Amino acid sequence: MISVHHLTKQYGSNAVLRGIDLQIGAGEFVVILGQSGAGKSTLLRCMNRLVQADGGELTIAGVDAIGCSDTRALRQQVAMIFQHHNVVPRLSVLKNVLTGRLGSVSTLASVLQLFRREDVDLAMQCLQRVELAHKAQQRTDSLSGGQMQRVGIARALAQRPKVILADEPVASLDPKTARLVLQYLRDATRELGITVVCNLHQVDYAREFGDRIVGLAHGRMVYDGIASDMTDADLQRIYPGQEPEPAPSRSIGPMRVHYANE
Numbered sequence: 001m002i003s004v005h006h007l008t009k010q011y012g013s014n015a016v017l018r019g020i021d022l023q024i025g026a027g028e029f030v031v032i033l034g035q036s037g038a039g040k041s042t043l044l045r046c047m048n049r050l051v052q053a054d055g056g057e058l059t060i061a062g063v064d065a066i067g068c069s070d071t072r073a074l075r076q077q078v079a080m081i082f083q084h085h086n087v088v089p090r091l092s093v094l095k096n097v098l099t100g101r102l103g104s105v106s107t108l109a110s111v112l113q114l115f116r117r118e119d120v121d122l123a124m125q126c127l128q129r130v131e132l133a134h135k136a137q138q139r140t141d142s143l144s145g146g147q148m149q150r151v152g153i154a155r156a157l158a159q160r161p162k163v164i165l166a167d168e169p170v171a172s173l174d175p176k177t178a179r180l181v182l183q184y185l186r187d188a189t190r191e192l193g194i195t196v197v198c199n200l201h202q203v204d205y206a207r208e209f210g211d212r213i214v215g216l217a218h219g220r221m222v223y224d225g226i227a228s229d230m231t232d233a234d235l236q237r238i239y240p241g242q243e244p245e246p247a248p249s250r251s252i253g254p255m256r257v258h259y260a261n262e
């Protein structure tokens with residue numbers, strides 16, 4: 001579903017991605033860990049062409065994300081979820097979710113905000129997935145931050161993407177809401193076969209929700225493996241210069257480690 005080969009990106013003299021090689025299959029939930037500045041957001045942004053990579057190859061849902069001249073095809077297949085949900089506050093919850101359909105309706109219909117019945121039905125199904133169908137007609141700015149992030153997920157699902165890229169989607173949420181949001185994303189992989197690539201700062205969430213963890217440090221991949229296999233030594237490579245706490249025994253749940261910039 002996602003194929004990355006020797007991907008590079010440089011800002012001036014700052015080499016941010018130094019040759020990333022990565023293959024991600026359909027329906028995987030991949031968490032990207034790394035300290036601040038490691039290149040996590042840049043990698044995700046290269047995947048949907050918010051950032052133009054300098055070199056290498058990147059194919060996502062069958063689209064050449066570096067060389068394609070029309071990003072519309074790419075954006076139809078790849079939905080993005082940001083830390084600050086990026087919903088339109090004055091619109092209703094339903095209309096925000098329907099904006100996920102804009103890429104598949106005509107320009108005139110999108111300007112006039114004319115949506116087909118099937119799009120409205122799909123948007124309502126997506127709201128049901130994040131348990132917000134009862135809020136459909138409310139103005140979005142009447143919702144809590146966590147609910148707005150759930151609207152962002154419903155909008156991403158309404159796009160019917162093959163891939164969802166989530167850039168620190170739970171950074172500003174309380175632990176209970178954060179786990180709910182990650183649960184919805186994991187359900188999208190399990191029940192809809194969507195591939196999710198999610199940047200996180202919380203190691204414990206990565207272990208709990210990720211099928212697989214990719215660790216970046218200074219623009220290089222320093223770990224790629226299943227979440228349960230990640231050791232303290234791996235964590236030290238991902239977070240160089242930071243001392244992880246010893247992992248608790250597996251019987252008392254996921255490791256409670258927090259790193260700088262959480």
Ligand SMILES: Nc1ncnc2c1ncn2[C@@H]1O[C@H](COP(=O)(O)OP(=O)(O)OP(=O)(O)O)[C@@H](O)[C@H]1O
Nearest residue numbers: 011014016034035036037038039040041042043261
């Ligand atoms: N538009 C830009 N112009 C110049 N430098 C940039 C730009 N975007 C990112 N960078 C630099 O690229 C490096 C990697 O940034 P990136 O946002 O990808 O890291 P990150 O791992 O996502 O960090 P964080 O966890 O803090 O979000 C940083 O040194 C950052 O300053």
